[in-house]
Amino acid sequence: MTSTHPAVELDGLTKSFGALTAVDGLSLRVRPGEVVAFLGPNGAGKTTTIDMLLGLARPDAGTVRILGGTPDDAVAHGRVAAVLQTGGLLKDLTVGETVEMSSHFYRHTRPVAEVLERAGIADIAGRVVGRCSGGQQQRLRFALALLPDPDLMVLDEPTTGMDVEGRRDFWQALRRDARAGRTVIFATHYLDEADAYADRIVLVRQGRIVADGTTAEIKNLAAGRTVRATLPGADQAALAALPGVDAVEVRGDSVLVRTGDSDALARHLLTRTAARDVEITSRNLEDAFLALTTAQTGA
Amino acid sequence: MTTVSATTTRTVEPDRRLPALGGFCLGVLRIELRRVLRNRRTLAFTLIMPGVFFLIFGLPQGGQSLGNGRPVTAYVMISLAVYAAMVATTSVGGAVATERALGWSRQLRLTPLRPIAYVATKLATAMTLGLLAVVVEFLVGAAAGVRVPAYVWLLSGLAAWVGSLVFAAFGLFVGYLVPAENVMQIIGPMLAVLAMFGGLFVPVEVLPDVLQQVAKFTPVYGVGVLARAPLTGDGVSVAGVANMVCWALVFGIGAARLFRRDTARV
Numbered sequence: 001m002t003s004t005h006p007a008v009e010l011d012g013l014t015k016s017f018g019a020l021t022a023v024d025g026l027s028l029r030v031r032p033g034e035v036v037a038f039l040g041p042n043g044a045g046k047t048t049t050i051d052m053l054l055g056l057a058r059p060d061a062g063t064v065r066i067l068g069g070t071p072d073d074a075v076a077h078g079r080v081a082a083v084l085q086t087g088g089l090l091k092d093l094t095v096g097e098t099v100e101m102s103s104h105f106y107r108h109t110r111p112v113a114e115v116l117e118r119a120g121i122a123d124i125a126g127r128v129v130g131r132c133s134g135g136q137q138q139r140l141r142f143a144l145a146l147l148p149d150p151d152l153m154v155l156d157e158p159t160t161g162m163d164v165e166g167r168r169d170f171w172q173a174l175r176r177d178a179r180a181g182r183t184v185i186f187a188t189h190y191l192d193e194a195d196a197y198a199d200r201i202v203l204v205r206q207g208r209i210v211a212d213g214t215t216a217e218i219k220n221l222a223a224g225r226t227v228r229a230t231l232p233g234a235d236q237a238a239l240a241a242l243p244g245v246d247a248v249e250v251r252g253d254s255v256l257v258r259t260g261d262s263d264a265l266a267r268h269l270l271t272r273t274a275a276r277d278v279e280i281t282s283r284n285l286e287d288a289f290l291a292l293t294t295a296q297t298g299a
Numbered sequence: 300m301t302t303v304s305a306t307t308t309r310t311v312e313p314d315r316r317l318p319a320l321g322g323f324c325l326g327v328l329r330i331e332l333r334r335v336l337r338n339r340r341t342l343a344f345t346l347i348m349p350g351v352f353f354l355i356f357g358l359p360q361g362g363q364s365l366g367n368g369r370p371v372t373a374y375v376m377i378s379l380a381v382y383a384a385m386v387a388t389t390s391v392g393g394a395v396a397t398e399r400a401l402g403w404s405r406q407l408r409l410t411p412l413r414p415i416a417y418v419a420t421k422l423a424t425a426m427t428l429g430l431l432a433v434v435v436e437f438l439v440g441a442a443a444g445v446r447v448p449a450y451v452w453l454l455s456g457l458a459a460w461v462g463s464l465v466f467a468a469f470g471l472f473v474g475y476l477v478p479a480e481n482v483m484q485i486i487g488p489m490l491a492v493l494a495m496f497g498g499l500f501v502p503v504e505v506l507p508d509v510l511q512q513v514a515k516f517t518p519v520y521g522v523g524v525l526a527r528a529p530l531t532g533d534g535v536s537v538a539g540v541a542n543m544v545c546w547a548l549v550f551g552i553g554a555a556r557l558f559r560r561d562t563a564r565v
């Protein structure tokens with residue numbers, strides 16, 4: 001809260017596995033208190049980036065600073081905590097024992113009972129971890145991350161494999177524990193999660209950031225509609241010159257126009273041209289996501 | 300739209316100092332022990348089986364004496380106590396393999412716990428279970444009528460226990476070598492063979508000559524000789540001490556190297 005450092009500063013982060021460049025010169029700055037979704041399809045490089053962010057993996061190039069220091073420092077002082085995609089739990093400990101044991105690894109933690117309560121697993125504290133469902137184990141990992149009351153919380157696809165209810169419970173638990181000044185970064189490939197829980201969305205594809213902005217801004221990227229019509233011999237240049245039109249594509253007898261003013265375009269097509277079968281579809285965040293995160297083909 | 304709303308505001312910055320002793324503490328040890336004692340397999344192999352072995356193989360030799368007049372049953376009991384302790388410490392050390400396979404080590408790397416404190420906890424847990432194994436074996440022996448002077452109980456027990464540190468290191472070594480969840484299935488048979496060469500099941504003297512020579516260089520031999528010395532009156536043999544120290548170094552250094560490789564950032 002008093003810190004003036006960015007919560008996260010990634011600069012030119014690069015990591016390759018053999019010939020594959022998993023993270024490709026990625027730079028990102030996150031302010032304290034921001035809730036950032038790291039959104040991208042599988043294989044986009046989210047986990048690799050998070051591993052470097054936490055100091056679990058060494059970048060080939062580039063630098064990581066978190067909370068003004070190195071990841072190791074932040075970990076050692078309990079200033080960063082994470083729910084990993086691959087972090088394991090000891091199956092033969094109970095839920096409560098797992099949290100209690102972890103609490104001893106810090107100088108000071110929040111009370112074990114409080115953390116169990118916050119993560120919504122107080123009622124299963126006595127259950128052996130091996131008998132817990134995937135969602136319960138994930139909430140246990142979350143409880144462990146809450147222990148040090150971290151300034152930065154990193155979650156790597158925390159709800160993968162959960163059913164709808166499990167996902168909702170998990171995010172409710174996260175919200176319940178939100179506090180002013182805590183920075184949260186979560187990786188996800190669920191668009192709706194990014195939309196619902198983040199202030200800012202960072203879209204990644206093939207190890208690079210392809211879009212970065214507030215949820216609203218990312219949605220604006222996808223604003224506007226697509227108008228489709230059958231219009232043999234369409235005058236592409238004339239259509240492109242109309243107000244609001246972003247792109248015009250002609251496919252055989254069909255024409256596809258992306259525009260911010262679909263009404264004007266439809267009026268034009270129906271009154272000034274021989275267009276028929278006019279269809280207007282709105283693009284949603286899903287489309288933007290797909291457009292931005294799948295490899296560009298042509299146009 | 301800020302949906303993750305701030306519901307609490309922290310007024311005091313938490314104590315962010317490093318944990319004392321790198322995170323090594325009795326609280327963790329207590330949970331680790333509880334965990335070990337909850338494992339039926341560990342209990343069977345370290346606390347029950349060696350005692351049963353004594354009843355089956357040691358007890359029928361009741362009435363027989365060693366060269367110095369001490370009972371043969373005590374010889375068997377001490378040998379099996381060494382066996383029990385080594386199985387106990389190896390299994391705790393080897394458990395790091397399970398924890399690595401499960402990804403727990405990775406989870407631990409996100410806490411302030413120092414890797415060296417983690418190893419110290421494992422060693423302390425191993426040695427506690429090792430002590431328990433020796434005590435249980437001795438209790439079974441005493442209950443079944445083994446009678447030796449107090450100093451023999453004490454010194455033999457101590458040697459069996461301290462010697463099992465070699466196997467805690469051995470367990471860690473194997474644990475860092477093979478990332479398998481069921482590492483004890485590999486180690487168990489190895490331990491039985493080593494115990495055989497170490498004269499824990501039958502005296503080394505009954506083995507063929509060549510094997511006797513080989514046996515002297517195997518890791519259990521030294522511990523076995525030293526643990527029985529107070530009983531047999533043979534005195535502390537240089538060969539026995541050298542054997543134990545050498546193997547302690549081999550496993551200790553081996554484990555340390557693998558451990559460093561494991562904690563290195565990739």
Ligand SMILES: Nc1ncnc2c1ncn2[C@@H]1O[C@H](COP(=O)(O)OP(=O)(O)O)[C@@H](O)[C@H]1O
Pocket residue numbers: 017020021022040041042043044045046047048049
């Ligand atoms: N240890 C590894 N060895 C080889 N390739 C890897 C390794 N880790 C990740 N990759 C590859 O790097 C790319 C990015 O992976 P990852 O960071 O896990 O993506 P995400 O978390 O976004 O799904 C993928 O193509 C993946 O196959």
Ligand SMILES: [Mg+2]
Pocket residue numbers: 046047048085156157
């Ligand atoms: Mg991933």
